[in-house]
Amino acid sequence: MNGSSEPRSIRSDAIRIILPLELRSQIIDILNQTLATTVDLKTQIKQADWNVEADNSDDIHELFDEIATELDLYIDLLAERVTNLGGLAIGTARNVARQSILPEYPLNLMETKDHIASVAERLAIYGNLLWENIDRTAVLGDADTAHLYAEISMVVDKRLWFLDTYLVNPGMNVNDRLAEYN
Numbered sequence: 001m002n003g004s005s006e007p008r009s010i011r012s013d014a015i016r017i018i019l020p021l022e023l024r025s026q027i028i029d030i031l032n033q034t035l036a037t038t039v040d041l042k043t044q045i046k047q048a049d050w051n052v053e054a055d056n057s058d059d060i061h062e063l064f065d066e067i068a069t070e071l072d073l074y075i076d077l078l079a080e081r082v083t084n085l086g087g088l089a090i091g092t093a094r095n096v097a098r099q100s101i102l103p104e105y106p107l108n109l110m111e112t113k114d115h116i117a118s119v120a121e122r123l124a125i126y127g128n129l130l131w132e133n134i135d136r137t138a139v140l141g142d143a144d145t146a147h148l149y150a151e152i153s154m155v156v157d158k159r160l161w162f163l164d165t166y167l168v169n170p171g172m173n174v175n176d177r178l179a180e181y182n
């Protein structure tokens with residue numbers, strides 16, 4: 001151990017990546033904050049999924065499940081990138097609560113449309129974080145991490161588009177719209 005209660009954030013001796021240690025440390029901090037926000041987003045989407053109305057919302061349940069599954073993949077990819085850079089991926093519930101930029105999910109929602117609007121709001125915040133981090137990591141010289149953020153962003157933007165379309169046209173079948181989009 002390093003003698004403090006804080007974990008070491010980077011292994012300077014374990015990696016041969018060209019990025020200087022100081023830049024890697026900054027990128028790891030950015031990635032860990034995104035990791036925390038991604039874990040938080042996934043749990044908030046599951047909160048919405050569990051509580052949408054049962055009547056005529058199977059397509060919304062399916063969409064929320066798909067988004068949560070995609071977020072699981074991104075959680076792993078972000079954590080792997082942290083460790084590939086020599087850092088410690090930090091995704092505990094306590095850290096997530098401290099680090100996430102998302103607002104708390106409203107626990108009083110009853111209507112499906114309100115859950116969709118709440119998820120869409122959080123996806124938009126998350127999407128903006130991804131866009132900021134594309135630029136931040138590119139400026140720091142880490143094209144690989146910028147590319148990872150760009151790949152996640154494309155899927156998040158598509159999911160946000162689906163939710164926004166549903167909010168404009170609540171009678172729309174999400175599965176039909178997915179087929180049309182693809």
